[in-house]
Amino acid sequence: MEKHTAKESARDQFVSKAGFIFAAAGSAVGLGNVWRFPYLAGQNGGGAFVLFYLLCVIVIGFGLMLAEFAIGRHTQLSSVNAFRKLDKRFTFVGAMGVLAAFVIMGYYPVVGGWSVAYIFKSLLGQLSTDSQIMGEAFGSLAAGTFSPIFWTAVYLLANIVIVIKGISAGIEKASKVMMPLLFILLIILVIRSLTLPNAIDGLKYLFVPDFSKITGDVMLSALGQAFFSLSLGMGCMITYASYLSKNENLVQNAIIVPLMDTSVALLSGIVIIPATVSFGFDLGQGPGLVFVTVPAIFATMGPVLGRLFGIIFFLLLTLAALTSSLSLLEVVVSYLIDNRKWDRKRAVIISSIVLFIMCILASLSMGPLSGFTIAGLNIFDALDWFANNLLLPVGGIFITLYIGWFWGKDKVKEEVTNGGSVRFAIFEIWIFLCKFVIPVIVTLVLLSGIGII
Numbered sequence: 160m161e162k163h164t165a166k167e168s169a170r171d172q173f174v175s176k177a178g179f180i181f182a183a184a185g186s187a188v189g190l191g192n193v194w195r196f197p198y199l200a201g202q203n204g205g206g207a208f209v210l211f212y213l214l215c216v217i218v219i220g221f222g223l224m225l226a227e228f229a230i231g232r233h234t235q236l237s238s239v240n241a242f243r244k245l246d247k248r249f250t251f252v253g254a255m256g257v258l259a260a261f262v263i264m265g266y267y268p269v270v271g272g273w274s275v276a277y278i279f280k281s282l283l284g285q286l287s288t289d290s291q292i293m294g295e296a297f298g299s300l301a302a303g304t305f306s307p308i309f310w311t312a313v314y315l316l317a318n319i320v321i322v323i324k325g326i327s328a329g330i331e332k333a334s335k336v337m338m339p340l341l342f343i344l345l346i347i348l349v350i351r352s353l354t355l356p357n358a359i360d361g362l363k364y365l366f367v368p369d370f371s372k373i374t375g376d377v378m379l380s381a382l383g384q385a386f387f388s389l390s391l392g393m394g395c396m397i398t399y400a401s402y403l404s405k406n407e408n409l410v411q412n413a414i415i416v417p418l419m420d421t422s423v424a425l426l427s428g429i430v431i432i433p434a435t436v437s438f439g440f441d442l443g444q445g446p447g448l449v450f451v452t453v454p455a456i457f458a459t460m461g462p463v464l465g466r467l468f469g470i471i472f473f474l475l476l477t478l479a480a481l482t483s484s485l486s487l488l489e490v491v492v493s494y495l496i497d498n499r500k501w502d503r504k505r506a507v508i509i510s511s512i513v514l515f516i517m518c519i520l521a522s523l524s525m526g527p528l529s530g531f532t533i534a535g536l537n538i539f540d541a542l543d544w545f546a547n548n549l550l551l552p553v554g555g556i557f558i559t560l561y562i563g564w565f566w567g568k569d570k571v572k573e574e575v576t577n578g579g580s581v582r583f584a585i586f587e588i589w590i591f592l593c594k595f596v597i598p599v600i601v602t603l604v605l606l607s608g609i610g611i612i
């Protein structure tokens with residue numbers, strides 16, 4: 160995180176607007192956009208899922224992000240302490256967020272590890288033949304025993320080193336270069352993907368909604384994906400905004416970050432789904448989708464160019480993943496430091512050991528432990544479901560309820576308009592969203608996704 164060194168501010172702050180936007184967007188843009196969004200769209204019927212996802216981002220994403228920004232900047236505290244200061248009864252919301260970060264970090268590094276492995280596979284030219292790409296490479300990696308755990312360890316170690324040394328400022332700086340690069344690369348890939356035979360069918364699948372596909376389960380997946388992708392519902396954005404200066408325009412930031420995040424998700428979908436259809440791969444294959452389809456696109460570009468693009472793509476994906484998982488690990492670590500009075504090194508090392516054990520189980524659940532299921536889901540999917548389809552939405556309900564009903568409208572207005580100096584024409588609508596619309600929609604989708612209504 161880029162910070163002031165000036166002594167006069169009691170708490171570090173982002174030096175520039177761009178510093179904050181890149182840190183917040185760095186947390187938001189990650190595996191959620193490039194890996195999870197396309198495979199969920201593929202599994203959940205395409206257009207109808209995408210439409211509901213976009214609705215969630217517009218109505219819930221913007222509203223909840225602004226709510227988190229306001230709480231964070233007002234209290235200048237990370238989420239557990241922010242709620243403890245504002246209203247003790249809501250402290251559990253912060254605690255639930257820490258739990259969510261912990262659960263997500265129990266499998267996110269596994270996918271980060273696959274991404275690191277794919278940098279090397281591209282480098283070594285192990286992704287050039289059809290049989291390598293279609294199954295062999297991903298299947299033998301993900302379903303293996305030692306190799307995925309090794310790569311997970313490499314990825315987790317990178318997180319540990321960065322968070323212990325507190326050198327995330329360097330990473331955030333790097334992401335200012337990497338994110339535009341990822342964007343450009345995705346646009347090149349969009350062109351390549353859309354010029355493949357029958358790509359148009361994939362585009363239709365992605366954007367023409369088939370409303371018969373909408374079920375409670377599909378809606379809950381789209382909602383959970385919106386929370387996960389925007390890093391919402393667990394206080395991560397509260398923590399980031401606690402470093403934000405008092406004259407920054409929160410409303411503008413709450414529009415720009417979701418816009419950036421959603422563009423990356425849509426671009427990834429437009430790269431992956433049409434190519435998957437064109438190659439005749441299975442759209443519903445789940446977590447392996449990006450790791451099979453994207454190398455297949457590169458293979459059509461010839462051995463040299465394809466290899467080069469492969470290395471760059473998985474390097475950028477790994478970095479995008481890192482800026483997200485750093486923010487997750489930081490939520491857990493800062494809780495242990497602030498509330499349990501641990502020192503940073505101990506907090507990082509002990510939490511990482513526990514996380515590594517969870518990651519080992521999550522990784523093995525793709526292979527040797529795949530027979531062990533919880534409510535029909537393997538360990539990996541169960542952790543993912545519990546965090547994204549349950550903890551984050553419930554967190555979101557309480558955060559918006561707090562803004563709508565408990566903080567006090569005048570105080571909220573004071574914070575989001577910087578004491579009246581920022582115009583916020585739809586303030587009343589936003590409050591209405593927080594009071595009724597968001598909590599009611601999220602509750603209904605949750606209940607219907609769980610099968611209660």
Ligand code: PFF
Pocket residue numbers: 186187188189190191192260263386387388389390391393395396483484486487
């Ligand atoms: N938004 C990240 C992604 O899309 O990969 C994941 C994430 C980061 C979720 C931080 C939640 C969070 F607090």
